[in-house]
Amino acid sequence: MIASVRPEPGATPSTRPAAVRQSYRDAVRESLRDALRADPRVFLMGEDVGRYGGSYAVSKGLIEEFGPERIRDTPLSESAFVGAGIGAALGGLRPIVEIMTVNFSLLALDQIMNNAASYCHMSGGQLAVPLVIRLATGAGRQLAAQHSHSLEGWYAHIPGLRIAVPATIDDARFMLAAALACSDPVLLFEHAALYNREGDLTPGLTAVDIDHAAVRRPGRDATVITYGGSLPKCLDAAASLAAEGIDVEVLDLRTLRPLDEAAIVASVRHTSRAVIVDEGWRSGSLAAEVTTRIVEQVFYDLDAPVARVCTAEVPIPYAKHLEDAALPSPARIVDAVRRVVGRDGDG
Amino acid sequence: MNAPGAGPTSREHGLTVLGQMLRIRAFEDRCYQLYGEQKIRGFLHLYNGEEAVAVGAMRALDAGDAIVATYREHGHALARGVPMDAVMAELYGKQSGCSRGRGGSMHLFDVAKRFYGGNAIVAAGLPVAVGLALAQKLRREPTITACFFGDGAVAEGEFHESLNLAALWRLPVLFLCENNRYAMGTALDRTEAETDIAAKARGYRIEAAAVDGMDVFAVEAAVGRAAAAIRGGAGPGLLELDTYRFRAHSMFDPQLYRDKAEVEAWQKKGPLITLTTRLKAEGLMTEDDYRRLDAAASAEVDAAVAFAENAPWEPVADLARFVYAEPAA
Ligand SMILES: Cc1ncc(C[n+]2csc(CCOP(=O)(O)OP(=O)(O)O)c2C)c(N)n1
Numbered sequence: 260m261i262a263s264v265r266p267e268p269g270a271t272p273s274t275r276p277a278a279v280r281q282s283y284r285d286a287v288r289e290s291l292r293d294a295l296r297a298d299p300r301v302f303l304m305g306e307d308v309g310r311y312g313g314s315y316a317v318s319k320g321l322i323e324e325f326g327p328e329r330i331r332d333t334p335l336s337e338s339a340f341v342g343a344g345i346g347a348a349l350g351g352l353r354p355i356v357e358i359m360t361v362n363f364s365l366l367a368l369d370q371i372m373n374n375a376a377s378y379c380h381m382s383g384g385q386l387a388v389p390l391v392i393r394l395a396t397g398a399g400r401q402l403a404a405q406h407s408h409s410l411e412g413w414y415a416h417i418p419g420l421r422i423a424v425p426a427t428i429d430d431a432r433f434m435l436a437a438a439l440a441c442s443d444p445v446l447l448f449e450h451a452a453l454y455n456r457e458g459d460l461t462p463g464l465t466a467v468d469i470d471h472a473a474v475r476r477p478g479r480d481a482t483v484i485t486y487g488g489s490l491p492k493c494l495d496a497a498a499s500l501a502a503e504g505i506d507v508e509v510l511d512l513r514t515l516r517p518l519d520e521a522a523i524v525a526s527v528r529h530t531s532r533a534v535i536v537d538e539g540w541r542s543g544s545l546a547a548e549v550t551t552r553i554v555e556q557v558f559y560d561l562d563a564p565v566a567r568v569c570t571a572e573v574p575i576p577y578a579k580h581l582e583d584a585a586l587p588s589p590a591r592i593v594d595a596v597r598r599v600v601g602r603d604g605d606g
Numbered sequence: 607m608n609a610p611g612a613g614p615t616s617r618e619h620g621l622t623v624l625g626q627m628l629r630i631r632a633f634e635d636r637c638y639q640l641y642g643e644q645k646i647r648g649f650l651h652l653y654n655g656e657e658a659v660a661v662g663a664m665r666a667l668d669a670g671d672a673i674v675a676t677y678r679e680h681g682h683a684l685a686r687g688v689p690m691d692a693v694m695a696e697l698y699g700k701q702s703g704c705s706r707g708r709g710g711s712m713h714l715f716d717v718a719k720r721f722y723g724g725n726a727i728v729a730a731g732l733p734v735a736v737g738l739a740l741a742q743k744l745r746r747e748p749t750i751t752a753c754f755f756g757d758g759a760v761a762e763g764e765f766h767e768s769l770n771l772a773a774l775w776r777l778p779v780l781f782l783c784e785n786n787r788y789a790m791g792t793a794l795d796r797t798e799a800e801t802d803i804a805a806k807a808r809g810y811r812i813e814a815a816a817v818d819g820m821d822v823f824a825v826e827a828a829v830g831r832a833a834a835a836i837r838g839g840a841g842p843g844l845l846e847l848d849t850y851r852f853r854a855h856s857m858f859d860p861q862l863y864r865d866k867a868e869v870e871a872w873q874k875k876g877p878l879i880t881l882t883t884r885l886k887a888e889g890l891m892t893e894d895d896y897r898r899l900d901a902a903a904s905a906e907v908d909a910a911v912a913f914a915e916n917a918p919w920e921p922v923a924d925l926a927r928f929v930y931a932e933p934a935a
């Protein structure tokens with residue numbers, strides 16, 4: 260199937276007619292379909308991506324359309340099939356590896372970190388690893404400690420990787436093409452709580468980048484900086500704060516490495532207040548990194564200390580009330596924003 | 607098992623493999639010395655005693671085949687044709703090194719030779735080799751991937767995952783296990799319930815054999831046969847190459863775990879001594895031939911050291927280069 264026909268990387272995805280309402284899951288599936296159609300070097304592999312249809316039904320129907328050679332079911336061998344993705348990328352293909360969830364990526368961490376992230380540099384620039392790894396991430400579904408990790412901030416620590424986090428329908432639909440057009444290993448984190456969300460695809464949009472943050476809601480009084488599965492929570496919080504007369508700007512980081520520092524700086528300069536919302540644990544989190552960038556760059560523009568809303572420092576518990584208490588929520592975000600704007604009841 | 611009567615096909619064949627093995631031995635001995643002079647730093651793992659494996663195997667592989675190796679890979683790089691100058695300059699950490707001074711001894715790369723590197727994580731090269739073979743198969747290339755690793759790697763999950771995946775997908779990959787008896791100081795039978803590595807491979811329905819890794823002709827013949835079968839679509843193969851490391855594991859190893867007598871016994875079966883004895887006995891080599899090859903090896907090493915000494919350092923301003931792929935200039 261994968262023949263010697265070699266279109267230019269990054270061939271434009273098929274354009275669709277205006278304003279299509281679709282789920283995040285369908286948007287990711289469409290992005291896979293586009294990629295498989297556009298480039299014969301592209302193939303998808305992972306556990307249960309084929310016959311089963313993907314553990315989150317993202318790749319449902321693709322094996323019928325593209326066959327088992329390009330929609331490749333793998334054994335439960337995370338290290339081997341991630342490493343095989345690296346090797347296949349070195350060998351001239353454009354693999355998309357699905358790791359069922361980020362939790363299992365720990366069994367492939369050696370390949371991701373010691374090989375994918377390091378090959379380019381330790382070969383003096385001779386090797387490029389154009390590999391895309393898709394992973395479901397995040398908590399919120401009472402799956403307890405081993406199935407609820409948010410490790411995108413961890414992965415963002417590693418030079419040599421690019422970390423992209425689609426939070427909207429547009430990004431779910433088009434980030435994959437941007438990742439495949441890139442010669443570096445890209446990890447795409449899809450928050451499991453987003454798959455069922457529906458939204459309108461921006462009419463006429465045919466491509467997005469994986470380099471820049473995006474303002475999802477402009478505002479004057481404070482910037483809420485977030486990404487991924489926390490974005491809807493932040494937008495909900497912003498809506499309720501608006502009712503109190505607090506005008507919040509919501510910045511979606513979209514890419515955690517490289518971090519779009521310019522966008523962070525511009526927004527915080529504009530509002531003078533910042534709250535970072537991150538489903539990772541607080542200590543050593545991506546939120547800590549963003550806070551530091553703000554302190555380094557816009558300290559004198561701040562009107563209040565930076566605040567963070569992160570996950571409580573516990574392995575995620577099973578019971579719903581405990582899990583809810585551990586995770587960032589619109590209510591906690593609202594409280595944090597009220598504090599930084601001095602409207603927390605005593606201000 | 608060894609091909610009956612695997613041996614030199616001609617005087618030229620015999621002298622060529624001897625020359626290649628002498629070159630590796632001379633290179634490694636010089637590295638040992640340069641480490642003492644602190645010209646080479648970091649971890650250094652020498653290949654003395656195992657030269658017949660890399661030389662025999664590389665001769666049996668094609669230029670288009672992909673090679674994956676370990677941190678003990680100077681011999682593999684040299685036998686594959688990575689220029690000695692570039693290898694030595696890499697050990698010096700120089701810009702002219704084959705990895706621009708960013709890899710060092712454990713990370714020699716040369717894409718032009720399809721040499722996909724030394725890997726310093728035990729067994730981490732196996733999954734990558736499986737992927738290179740997957741690309742070769744899907745792209746209908748006539749090439750295969752050869753993956754070298756030590757006996758220690760057999761205990762890692764990546765070994766088992768990779769063998770299974772390669773067999774399941776019938777990929778054109780040849781696993782070459784250099785069984786030198788020890789993983790650092792741990793003898794194979796102290797870590798493996800089943801010490802027959804070929805038998806483990808057969809458990810994954812992979813064609814496997816043990817080969818005398820001290821006999822360059824046996825290695826060349828066995829790798830040639832295995833490679834031909836794999837190229838013909840037989841699926842993956844594994845060869846266990848029985849060999850022995852003459853020097854310490856690395857430069858920080860007092861070798862408490864083995865007797866001098868054991869080392870001496872293996873040295874008597876060493877790949878160079880047995881080869882020279884054989885070539886002389888078969889009338890294929892004279893004393894003069896030997897001296898000429900030995901002198902050529904030393905001269906090449908001298909030249910590589912001079913090259914490395916005079917090579918430029920990568921400017922510190924370029925520290926952050928090659929973290930991500932650079933657009934072609
Ligand atoms: C995953 C991993 N664990 C431990 C080490 C440390 N280590 C380096 S070499 C080595 C021994 C490996 O032995 P073997 O595979 O037999 O290769 P040899 O050194 O004998 O060539 C060990 C344990 C490592 N590099 N990688």
Ligand SMILES: [Mg+2]
Nearest residue numbers: 756757788789
């Ligand atoms: Mg060993």
